[in-house]
Amino acid sequence: MAPRQTPLNAAHKQLGGRLVDFAGWEMPVQYSGVIAEHEAVRTAAGIFDVSHMGEVEFKGAGALETANALITNDLAKATDGQAVYAGLLNDQGGFVDDVVAYRFNSEHILICVNASNADKDFGWMTERAKGVKPVNRSAEFAQLAVQGPKAFGIVQKLASKPLDGVATYRFTTGQVAGVECIISRTGYTGEDGFELYCPPKDAEKLWFAVLEAGKGDGLVPAGLGARDSLRTEMKYALYGNDIDDQHTPLEAGLGWIVKMDKGDFVGRAVLEKQKAEGVKRKLVGFELTEAGIPRSHYPILKDGQKVGEVTSGTMGPSVKKAVGIGYVPTALAAEGSVFQVEIRGRPVGARVVKTPFYKR
Amino acid sequence: MYPNDVKYTKDHEWAKKSGNTIAIGVTHHAQEALGDVVYVELPKIGAEVKAGERFGTIESTKAVSDLFSPVTGKVVKVNDDLSGNPQKVNSEPYAGGWIIEVEVGSTAEFDALMDSGTYQKLLSTSK
Numbered sequence: 002m003a004p005r006q007t008p009l010n011a012a013h014k015q016l017g018g019r020l021v022d023f024a025g026w027e028m029p030v031q032y033s034g035v036i037a038e039h040e041a042v043r044t045a046a047g048i049f050d051v052s053h054m055g056e057v058e059f060k061g062a063g064a065l066e067t068a069n070a071l072i073t074n075d076l077a078k079a080t081d082g083q084a085v086y087a088g089l090l091n092d093q094g095g096f097v098d099d100v101v102a103y104r105f106n107s108e109h110i111l112i113c114v115n116a117s118n119a120d121k122d123f124g125w126m127t128e129r130a131k132g133v134k135p136v137n138r139s140a141e142f143a144q145l146a147v148q149g150p151k152a153f154g155i156v157q158k159l160a161s162k163p164l165d166g167v168a169t170y171r172f173t174t175g176q177v178a179g180v181e182c183i184i185s186r187t188g189y190t191g192e193d194g195f196e197l198y199c200p201p202k203d204a205e206k207l208w209f210a211v212l213e214a215g216k217g218d219g220l221v222p223a224g225l226g227a228r229d230s231l232r233t234e235m236k237y238a239l240y241g242n243d244i245d246d247q248h249t250p251l252e253a254g255l256g257w258i259v260k261m262d263k264g265d266f267v268g269r270a271v272l273e274k275q276k277a278e279g280v281k282r283k284l285v286g287f288e289l290t291e292a293g294i295p296r297s298h299y300p301i302l303k304d305g306q307k308v309g310e311v312t313s314g315t316m317g318p319s320v321k322k323a324v325g326i327g328y329v330p331t332a333l334a335a336e337g338s339v340f341q342v343e344i345r346g347r348p349v350g351a352r353v354v355k356t357p358f359y360k361r
Numbered sequence: 362m363y364p365n366d367v368k369y370t371k372d373h374e375w376a377k378k379s380g381n382t383i384a385i386g387v388t389h390h391a392q393e394a395l396g397d398v399v400y401v402e403l404p405k406i407g408a409e410v411k412a413g414e415r416f417g418t419i420e421s422t423k424a425v426s427d428l429f430s431p432v433t434g435k436v437v438k439v440n441d442d443l444s445g446n447p448q449k450v451n452s453e454p455y456a457g458g459w460i461i462e463v464e465v466g467s468t469a470e471f472d473a474l475m476d477s478g479t480y481q482k483l484l485s486t487s488k
Binding site: 035 | 396397399400402418420421422423425444448
């Protein structure tokens with residue numbers, strides 16, 4: 002099956018983007034180069050096409066309660082105009098996906114899901130929703146992420162209203178470059194910035210307006226390569242790598258997105274048991290103490306035995322170190338713990354460090 | 362981008378003869394396809410390498426690729442500069458981005474490699 006294209010496909014080609022198949026979508030992995038784009042986002046700004054992400058809407062009386070019973074975080078404690086990061090779990094407490102849920106009001110919730118999981122998530126939510134019926138609105142949204150220390154100023158220049166009041170993980174609606182958007186102060190890079198949801202037909206207009214407005218500030222188009230190295234330096238989980246249906250939020254170090262006191266939600270029983278008994282393995286961040294680069298699926302060794310596996314790894318362009326993420330037995334999870342990563346048959350020293358690896 | 366004073370392999374490496382030693386690196390096409398190079402795993406000096414066999418790896422931000430020796434012989438020099446400056450493979454693949462030097466008993470394997478024109482023809486047909 003040919004990969005799907007976002008409404009910005011022609012724009013990527015025009016800008017020299019190198020397109021690859023990602024989760025069934027033809028997406029730019031880089032334009033000028035991964036490291037240059039990464040550094041632009043850390044020091045100035047970058048714009049990413051994330052239109053492949055999916056969106057599921059709950060609307061009507063009981064929308065909040067319906068969505069809240071499907072996710073780990075608590076939309077009831079959020080205010081209108083607030084977004085929460087959450088797990089969508091299976092009955093075993095493993096991740097079906099990790100999501101961002103937007104609370105417009107108690108009768109309107111929009112959940113942003115990973116592209117690779119969009120159909121699966123919608124099916125799961127439809128099957129388990131008690132109350133409001135979820136609607137798959139993925140085809141009605143393009144999404145652009147503008148990230149970096151200069152992102153606020155660039156988006157503000159184009160916005161129809163002041164955005165100072167839109168704090169981190171808050172959102173509003175309004176026009177950007179004349180395009181009607183959900184303007185969300187969220188991202189996946191560790192930098193300040195916005196994610197802009199807009200109608201697909203307006204995506205190109207918005208994209209080029211941001212490029213133009215950000216030119217003087219050093220904004221560049223950035224691809225999935227930089228997105229991955231930026232998020233890895235923050236130890237932000239990537240579904241399919243660091244989290245999946247076999248791992249719970251507690252094992253993934255995401256206990257903060259699980260609100261046990263909010264009432265029942267899918268997967269709660271398993272988490273309660275895990276919380277009482279303690280988890281057997283934990284997702285940690287480590288750096289290599291010898292030359293090499295950790296990559297996903299490399300074995301983690303202790304005393305010559307395989308005890309875990311690397312889930313993500315990179316040569317961090319900002320931290321200037323080879324850093325990785327992986328599951329290890331709880332006994333090896335404390336900061337300073339040492340183990341080896343097997344790189345093509347060669348054991349290479351590694352040490353658990355405090356995360357995020359990158360600090361602003 | 363494809364100088365005439367080196368020879369080329371189908372694995373997108375170049376080889377340059379100087380007496381009975383052969384310097385080896387990756388081509389402009391290879392560095393462009395790899396993207397930003399962040400690590401090169403080098404063999405030890407004295408290691409024996411065989412034509413067509415793996416002698417190291419090169420890692421970019423995106424991928425890990427094997428390096429294959431175009432010739433049989435003994436590694437006499439490795440480019441230690443790449444441990445601190447792997448990006449030289451991108452910026453100057455035929456100069457500061459060289460990877461190893463191999464001492465060979467015979468230059469026959471080297472002589473059989475592609476010249477610049479043949480290699481560029483290969484690139485244009487494989488696109």
